[in-house]
Amino acid sequence: MAYNVYLGIDVGSVTAKIVLLDADNDTICHSLYLRTHGDPIEALRQGLKEVKASGDYTVLASATTGSGRTLAAKLVGTELIKNEITTHTLAALAITPDIQTILEIGGQDSKIIIVRNGYAIDFAMNNVCAAGTGSFLDQQAGRLGVPVEDFGPMALQSDDPATISGRCTVFAETDMIHKQQIGIARNDIIAGLCKSLVRNYLATVGRGKEILGPVFFQGGVAANTGIIKEFEKQLKLPVQVSKYFGVAGAYGAAIYAKKSGPEEHPFTGFDILERDYKVKTFTCRKCEEECTVLQLMREEKLVSFWNDRCGRYSNPEPN
Amino acid sequence: MRIGIPDELMSFPFMQWLKDELTKHADIHWLHKPISTNNTIMLSEGDACLPFKSMVRTGVGLLPDIDILLVPRLVRLDSFLMCPNFRALPDIIRLNIRKTCPDFLDKLLDITVDISTEEDSKKTIQTVIKQICHTTINTKAIGSEQVHQSKSTRHGHPFGPKTIGLIGHPYLLENTKLNMGIINQLEKLGYAVTTPKDIPFTELDELAKKGDYYAKTNYWRSSRETLGAFHYYTTINRVAGLIYLISFNCGVDALMRIELMSLHGKLEQAIPFMVLVGDEHTQQEHTATRLEAYLDIIDGI
Numbered sequence: 001m002a003y004n005v006y007l008g009i010d011v012g013s014v015t016a017k018i019v020l021l022d023a024d025n026d027t028i029c030h031s032l033y034l035r036t037h038g039d040p041i042e043a044l045r046q047g048l049k050e051v052k053a054s055g056d057y058t059v060l061a062s063a064t065t066g067s068g069r070t071l072a073a074k075l076v077g078t079e080l081i082k083n084e085i086t087t088h089t090l091a092a093l094a095i096t097p098d099i100q101t102i103l104e105i106g107g108q109d110s111k112i113i114i115v116r117n118g119y120a121i122d123f124a125m126n127n128v129c130a131a132g133t134g135s136f137l138d139q140q141a142g143r144l145g146v147p148v149e150d151f152g153p154m155a156l157q158s159d160d161p162a163t164i165s166g167r168c169t170v171f172a173e174t175d176m177i178h179k180q181q182i183g184i185a186r187n188d189i190i191a192g193l194c195k196s197l198v199r200n201y202l203a204t205v206g207r208g209k210e211i212l213g214p215v216f217f218q219g220g221v222a223a224n225t226g227i228i229k230e231f232e233k234q235l236k237l238p239v240q241v242s243k244y245f246g247v248a249g250a251y252g253a254a255i256y257a258k259k260s261g262p263e264e265h266p267f268t269g270f271d272i273l274e275r276d277y278k279v280k281t282f283t284c285r286k287c288e289e290e291c292t293v294l295q296l297m298r299e300e301k302l303v304s305f306w307n308d309r310c311g312r313y314s315n316p317e318p319n
Numbered sequence: 320m321r322i323g324i325p326d327e328l329m330s331f332p333f334m335q336w337l338k339d340e341l342t343k344h345a346d347i348h349w350l351h352k353p354i355s356t357n358n359t360i361m362l363s364e365g366d367a368c369l370p371f372k373s374m375v376r377t378g379v380g381l382l383p384d385i386d387i388l389l390v391p392r393l394v395r396l397d398s399f400l401m402c403p404n405f406r407a408l409p410d411i412i413r414l415n416i417r418k419t420c421p422d423f424l425d426k427l428l429d430i431t432v433d434i435s436t437e438e439d440s441k442k443t444i445q446t447v448i449k450q451i452c453h454t455t456i457n458t459k460a461i462g463s464e465q466v467h468q469s470k471s472t473r474h475g476h477p478f479g480p481k482t483i484g485l486i487g488h489p490y491l492l493e494n495t496k497l498n499m500g501i502i503n504q505l506e507k508l509g510y511a512v513t514t515p516k517d518i519p520f521t522e523l524d525e526l527a528k529k530g531d532y533y534a535k536t537n538y539w540r541s542s543r544e545t546l547g548a549f550h551y552y553t554t555i556n557r558v559a560g561l562i563y564l565i566s567f568n569c570g571v572d573a574l575m576r577i578e579l580m581s582l583h584g585k586l587e588q589a590i591p592f593m594v595l596v597g598d599e600h601t602q603q604e605h606t607a608t609r610l611e612a613y614l615d616i617i618d619g620i
Contacts, residue, residue: 083615085612120616122616208580
C-alpha cells in the first residue's frame with residue numbers, strides 16, 4: 001500500500017536529516033539522521049535511497065531547510081525552501097503549542113526563538129564563530145577518546161565541574177588541556193565544558209531575550225543530558241527536549257511542505273539515485289561582487305545555476 | 320577639471336551641497352567610484368571597520384582618473400561629533416598613496432569640516448572654492464542648506480503594510496556592498512524599504528532628544544540620526560519591521576545596539592526589530608537566512 005507523505009529535508013553543516021510526514025495523520029512515518037562528512041550530495045543520496053527502500057511512498061510535496069537548503073532543493077526539484085528558524089518553530093509548535101522559548105544547538109549554528117501566542121516574535125543566531133556548537137563537542141569527544149553520546153551521562157556524574165572558558169573554542173580547549181594536565185577528573189572537565197557552553201550561549205545568543213517557559217530544546221546537542229541540566233540550572237526553568245530533537249528542522253520542513261499543499265509537479269527527488277549529480281563552481285568577474293556561482297550538473301549537463309547575487313545566470317533577462 | 324570624492328562620503332548631505340556649489344564655479348567632471356575595479360593593492364588601513372577600509376580603497380582607486388581627490392576631515396556635522404576615524408581618513412589615504420602610488424600625492428586635498436551652524440557650512444564651502452577654483456566668493460552667494468536637506472516628514476503619508484525601516488550609518492544604508500545588498504534582498508522578497516535619508520537631520524535630532532535612554536546626551540551625529548529614526552519608525556510613522564544595520568560592534572553602535580533593544584522592550588506596541596551585524600556574516604546566505612526568518616515573523620508564519 002502506498003502512503004501519501006510530505007518530505008522534509010534539513011541539510012546542515014555536519015548532518016543531513018530527512019523526515020517523512022504521513023499526509024493523513026501528521027505523524028512521522030520515517031526519519032533519518034546522517035552525517036554529511038563534507039559531502040551533502042552523497043549524504044542526501046544515501047538518505048533518499050534508504051527512504052525509498054523503507055516503504056512505498058508517494059511524496060505529495062517536499063521542502064528543504066538548513067544551510068544547504070538551496071542545494072538540497074535543486075537536487076530534489078522543489079521550490080519550497082525555508083529558513084531553519086521558521087522550520088524549527090513549526091516543529092516545536094506542532095509538539096507543544098504553548099511553548100514560549102526554543103533553544104536550538106546544531107552542528108555549527110545555535111539559535112534562540114522567542115514565541116508568544118503560537119507565533120515567533122523574535123530570534124537570534126550565533127555569529128560567524130561556532131563556539132559552543134555541536135561540532136566543538138564532537139571535536140573534544142574525539143580528543144578525549146570518549147563517544148560524544150557519553151558526554152551527558154559523564155557530566156551528570158560530576159559534583160564539582162571544572163572552570164572552563166566557553167567564550168572561544170580555542171581558549172576552551174586550552175583550558176581543558178590544562179585541567180587534564182593538573183589531574184582534574186574527566187567527568188569534571190566535561191561537566192565544566194557543558195556549563196561554560198550554556199553560559200556562553202545565554203550570554204551571546206540569548207542576550208537581551210526574555211526567556212519564559214515552557215522552554216523547548218532542539219538540535220543534535222539536545223541529546224546531551226549534561227547540557228540540558230545546565231540549561232535548567234542557569235535558566236531556573238524546566239527544559240523540555242523535543243521528542244524529535246535531532247530531526248526537528250526536517251520535521252518543520254515537512255510541516256511547511258504540507259502547509260504549502262501538494263506540488264504541481266510530481267516529486268523527482270529519487271532521480272538522484274539513478275543519475276550522477278555534481279556541483280561545479282566558477283567565479284563570475286562581471287562586477288566587483290565576484291560571486292562564486294554554483295552550477296548543478298546532471299550527467300555532465302547543466303541543470304541550473306544559483307548563488308549569483310544579481311541573477312545574471314540563475315534568472316537571466318529574457319532576450 | 321576632474322575631481323573625485325569617495326562615494327561612501329556622498330551620503331552626507333553636506334558633501335552634496337559642497338559638490339553643487341563647486342560645480343557653479345568651475346567645469347568639473349565628478350567621479351565617486353574607481354573606474355578600474357582592480358583591488359589587488361594591499362592597503363594599510365590599520366585596524367578599522369569595513370566602511371572605513373572601503374573609503375580608503377575608493378579614494379586611492381580614484382586617483383588615476385582625477386586631478387584632485389577631495390577628502391574631508393569630518394570632525395563635526397550639524398553640531399554633533401563624527402566617528403574619530405573620519406578625522407584620520409585623509410591621513411590614512413595619504414599614507415596609502417605614499418605606499419602605493421607616490422606620484423599622486425599632490426592630488427590629495429584634505430579639508431577640515433567642523434560644522435555646527437549653516438554659517439560654518441558656508442565658510443567651509445567658501446574655503447574649498449577658494450582652494451580649488453582660486454575664486455573668493457561671499458558666503459551670501461552660497462545657496463541655502465535647505466535645498467540639500469530632505470523634505471519635512473510632518474505631512475508624510477503612512478507607510479504601506481509591507482515597508483521595512485532600515486536604520487544605521489548613512490553610508491551603510493546607501494552602499495550596496497557595505498549593506499550586503501539587503502535592500503535588494505528585501506525588495507526581492509516583496510518588501511519596500513525606507514531609510515532616514517528621507518528625514519531631515521533636524522527632525523531626527525528633535526526626536527532623539529525626546530527619547531534618549533541614557534542620562535547623558537549621546538553626542539555622536541550618527542547616534543542622533545539612528546535614535547531619532549528609531550522613534551520615528553516605531554511611534555510616529557510606523558513600519559512593519561525595523562532593522563538596525565551595523566558594520567561591527569564598535570563604539571557608538573555597541574552603545575546604540577543596547578539602547579535600541581532596551582527602548583524596543585519598552586514599546587507599548589512593539590514591531591519586529593532586528594540588529595544585523597555585517598562583520599558577523601561572511602556569506603550572503605547568512606544575512607539571507609536572518610532576513611527570511613525576520614520576514615516570516617512579520618508575516619506571522
